[in-house]
Amino acid sequence: MIDSLVLYCRAGFEKECAAEICARAGALGADGYARAKPDSAYVSYHLHDPVAAGALLADLRWRQLIFARQLLFAIPLVAELPVGDRITPLLAAVDRLHTSISGPYADVWLETADTNEAKELSAFLKKFEKPFRSALEKAGRLDTGKTTLPRLHVFFLGSGAAFVAASLPGNASDWPLGIPRLRMPRAAPSRSTLKLAEAFMEFVGNRNAGDRLRAGQTAVDLGAAPGGWSWQFAQREIHVTAVDNGPLDKELMAGGMVEHVRTDAFHWLPKRPVDWLVCDMVEKPARVAALVGDWAAAKLFKEAIFNLKLPMKKRYEELENCRAIIDGKLAGAEVEAKVRFKQLYHDREEVTGHIRLLRSR
Ligand SMILES: C[S@@+](CC[C@H](N)C(=O)[O-])C[C@H]1O[C@@H](n2cnc3c(N)ncnc32)[C@H](O)[C@@H]1O
Incomplete structure (x- = not known):
């Protein structure tokens, strides 16, 4: 039975990820506690009462x-996997998972945390994947390629312990480890360009890009030099200031x-509204x-897409403060908008925000 969540995050942000999941799950009536080892790049959240898993699902x-880069629904940790036969206890764990989230599963991903220490397991994972996959196929647990099915994840903490978990279609990252692999465009003026490319994928999505990012639109880029973000617009034939x-x-x-x-972005306004505002200034987030x-x-x-460079301490609180500032300004002007934040893979100490104004009725 599902009794926990596993969330992947950026190493060093476990505390924030834990505070956030405690608040979100608690608000859904699914109280529990988080385990968050510093620099481990993941957090597990354990329900006081597994019955509450239904509300989370x-x-x-x-x-x-x-x-959270990834959200997995997990059964209790499978520990002490015998060196000679890890497959039998893992298949039994998949059976237990199956009682809460039934398969067949669209795929199986064997993963470790995004840390140098955990990456040492990658040779083991590579070797283990083939026999484990064929055991799952034999047991009728896989129907690969069907994107409407849940995906099976085996998240190894070491070669002897793993969380057996599932991610749900449409409610999870579609990238292994929640890390989008983007190729650095050769003509782009800075590596920062990947941050905006990832933000477009996250907040606009490939399906909507043709409509919401199209030639002839206008954009403003505050704190633009040397131009990696402006380049993202220019190559889509969108005019940028x-x-x-x-x-x-x-x-x-x-x-x-x-x-x-050439001026101070805090004292400049466009003559007429634009389609896009982006902002990547190193400034106080508030x-x-x-x-x-x-x-x-x-x-x-x-x-709008903008970066908030978070302080070293009280980062979650600072982000909530920034959200309140934006909500307050929107409410004061009676403007309706969707506001969302995500720490993207290409973000470091920052979080990316997105605001989409809703059409007035
Ligand atoms: C991280 S860089 C931007 C990188 C850019 N997004 C790219 O992809 O190449 C931050 C920029 O913000 C600019 N900046 C900081 N404060 C500013 C301000 N008050 N007005 C205008 N630009 C500012 C800096 O000059 C710097 O070029």
């Missing part, structure tokens, strides 16, 4: 979680899609939240 949304006192990449400027405004909140209240964009 029904209503806990992976997309609403800020610090890039605001920064620093220099922009020459090739980017030569493309003719970017206008460079100051950035107030800035994008003011733009939203004045309906100066349709969608």
Whole structure:
């Protein structure tokens, strides 16, 4: 029976991930406690009463979680796996999982945490995958490729212990370890470009990109230099006003899609509303939240993506404070919007925010 959740996160953000899941699960009436070892890159959340798992399965949304890269529903840890035969106890665990989340499963992913220490297990995982997969196939537990089915995850803490868990279609990351693999475009002026590329995938999605990111639109990029984020728009033939006192990449400027405004982004406003606002300034998060909140209240964009560089301490609290600043500005102006935050893989000490204004009725 499902009695716990396993959440992957960025190493160093276990405390924030734990605080968030305790708050979210608690609000759904599924009280429990979190185990969060510093720098382990995952958190497990254990229910006081496994009956409450039903509420989590029904209503806990992976997309609403800020610090979780992946959300798995798990049965109690399978420990002391015998070296000579790990398959038998793991298959028995899959049987137990099956009573709560029935298969067949769309696939099986053998994973470890995203830490150098855990990566030492990757040779073992590679070797173990083939026989384990064929044992699952023989037991009728896999129907590979059917994306409407749950996916099976075996999350190894060491070669002798693993969580056997499932992720639900549409309520989980579709990338192993929750890490999107993006290729660095050669022409982009900075590696930062990958942050915005990932943010578009997360907040717009490939399915909607044709409609919400299209040639002829307009964008403003606050804190743009050297131009990795502006490049994302320029290569989609979206006109960008890039605001920064620093220099922009020459090739980017030569493309003719970017206008460079050398000024302080906190004292500049566009003449008319734009489709997109993006902001990647190294600034106090509350100051950035107030800035994008003011733009939203004045309906100066349709969608915004911005980075909040979190402090070393009280990061979860600071993020809640930023959310309250934005909500306050929106409410004051009676503007309706969807606001969401996610710590993306390409984020480091920061979190990416997204605001989408809703059409007024
Ligand atoms: C992290 S870099 C941006 C990188 C950029 N997104 C890219 O992909 O190449 C931050 C930029 O913000 C700019 N910046 C910081 N404070 C600013 C302000 N008040 N007004 C305008 N630009 C600012 C800095 O000059 C710097 O170029």
